[in-house]
Amino acid sequence: MEQLDRLLRDQAWDTARRELAGMRPFDLAEELTRLDRTERAVAFRLLPKDLALAVFEALDPPVQGELLEGLRADAVREFVGRLDPDDRVELLDELPAKVVNKVLADLSPHERRLTTELLGYPPDAVGRMMSPEYVALKSTMTAAQALERVRSVGTAAETVYTLPVIAEDRRLIGVTSLRRVVLAPPDTRIAELMTEPISARALTDQERAARLLQEADLLALPIVDAEDRLVGVFTFDDAMEVLEGEATEDAARIGGAEPLSVPYLIAGVGHIARTRALWLLVLMVAATLTVLVLSTFEAELEAVVVLALFVPLLIGTGGNAGAQAATTVTRAIAVGEVRFRDFARVLGREARVGVLLGGMLALVAFLAGTVFIEVTRQLGLADSARIAGVLSLSLIGICALAATAGALMPMVAHRIGIDPAVVSAPFITTTVDATGLVIYFLVARALLSDMLAAGAGAGA
């Protein structure tokens, strides 16, 4: 497959067609995503019909939308009609409103009803990603009757492995599984095979529902309305997709950018730049704080120029220590290991970790710094050691500050409802930078008062 794009450029249609027909749908979907727009449209057209349908289902919604634009109306109907209702809703979210209405009008009345029902939920609600096609049982059925029911209506359902059990008024009263139904003696009542249901409301946030499904190790999570009536099931493959998307979002935010809405190689340069521009600008404006701090301490800088040499090293180390703490704590929050009530414990641990790490670095910096300053300046060993001492003490203070702030910010953000990843590494770096400089110059004032008073002497 290395040469798919070459085959397309060389217009070697027959070879390309043979290559393509031999691939698995999900491999093909990945390959198509990596082609450019025109090549993708051409390659898609070379696929045999059945494979094209399977590949279409495996593509990301933005790519699906793009491919649909080039298709004739009857092909659009066929491709969109084949999708599961929840996947169809994801695709419709990508299309312009005009096209959405056209596509909806072309669906069978049954498919249209299922689709518009899902479209009624807010974009982040699990209701949008659930499948309204499930197999529900009654508690009075026997295992044999339940198996019959699965056989008669199971073909259309998205999953038949998780079987919600409902009362006459459609309230969810239990859950069982095809496994239990198949393994049980045929005359066992479903009431004996079902367990207390773990479920979520249709308005629940998708990520929360996905995490619940994952933590409880479920294949599907029954979704209920405000009156506890069953309205759909949320399956593990959609949950995995949600968690994967969240992880991508977190990764982008940890790096100080908004997530891309489409796969990387499909995103335009302008789109990529826009996802980063705002944060980069905000962080640069925040960084002007470091300019103000430095201009406050300009007299010290001029008197002992050697102090300036260590500024990038100090703030870089502070930024790194803060980023380490922030990413650890952000992740611990994401997977539910840490909550807000652990606040004091987390800060206490990070402060101690910071002092430990700062102490280690201080030792190295003191020895290496003294040698470096003495060799390059010949100030006399005592003065060189004093300057290296300023560096060392600052490192301890900065590391303790950075680790604590790095842990504090994501916890506070999470508490007030902001994604902790947003306030992560770069944000903390920029905050710690300015505070770190203040620590550095205050320590310098305390330890080097005579040199500072003597003026520009030490710098030369």
Add this chain to the structure above:
Amino acid sequence: MEQLDRLLRDQAWDTARRELAGMRPFDLAEELTRLDRTERAVAFRLLPKDLALAVFEALDPPVQGELLEGLRADAVREFVGRLDPDDRVELLDELPAKVVNKVLADLSPHERRLTTELLGYPPDAVGRMMSPEYVALKSTMTAAQALERVRSVGTAAETVYTLPVIAEDRRLIGVTSLRRVVLAPPDTRIAELMTEPISARALTDQERAARLLQEADLLALPIVDAEDRLVGVFTFDDAMEVLEGEATEDAARIGGAEPLSVPYLIAGVGHIARTRALWLLVLMVAATLTVLVLSTFEAELEAVVVLALFVPLLIGTGGNAGAQAATTVTRAIAVGEVRFRDFARVLGREARVGVLLGGMLALVAFLAGTVFIEVTRQLGLADSARIAGVLSLSLIGICALAATAGALMPMVAHRIGIDPAVVSAPFITTTVDATGLVIYFLVARALLSDMLAAGAGAGA
């Protein structure tokens, strides 16, 4: 549950016991993980037997290991015996070798054989996490016979939903599902219900197998040996655990730390510090490069002290731009959107993104910088604008450099077999810092040659 630790401290055993008995196993596992060691041991003992077994299965292996230490031999046998073979292997990895042998000796011969088979695979191989308890079918069976087979041997199997089909010599020749078997007419041959198998070798890396399962939307992936003979199945819940673990590992590495081997609140302060110490030290040593660069340009720094004020802002911005690119590309590599052969395309896009972003920042910096310098220094508008111009031009160069380097490093790392997350944000930051300073002072030399020649005048 807010008050579980309080109930334990107050020794209110009855209330605590009632509270605990009313919870779901996976909620309880989470709560227990958040308690301290002693409280956890006490709370675990308060659980009714069945609940304790279920909670034990839901706990992370390090916590399981810790709890086992306090149990009597017969209880150890019971708890360990109840685990699935793959979960048992994960637990055994946590225990001291002496305990492992004791535990193995206590298992039934059948369980012991299954466990030691898995222990024979390397720690990262999917063989360790697969289940050797599956239901395999023959292609000559009918659907009815297959269902009978599931009924007779399915109770012990980890999954009955994915049904591998094997030849007489145990070679994997196809896969079908319980769904297809149940929905098909009873006399359909399995040969008609099976599809080309998607499988992995037992020695395949766990993350790769998990991603394959996820991309192909499978519930379980058949695992084969070098001769294509079926040896186990790798189920989606274990795959999700692997991917979750990988995401945690990536998050830690992006933050410049090694991943914690245990949940955050369980990890000791010393353990946390150790996961971060090496990288922090390496990065600080790398940052000494900035000290050398600055000492090379010390004459310029002394002549135009105002240049020093912008050093943290410039390197901070470069670091942020690099981190943005690095996290985006690292993630795109992790989810398979970008491969090494996209190298040139990715670098080209990032260079353009960098110039776009740098240009935007340069405009802001030029206007704000001119005003700031003119107000604080009174150099005359032309000279103030020239210094701000140095800042602006450097920003463009640094952003382009940072975005390109940020994309380059994870791609090269991935190519040579290093986790791209390792070379992520902090590493790039530190590298870009030194190069950015070189750009800054070279631009200053070019644009401010007269001021630099005039000496210390401009700084005051």
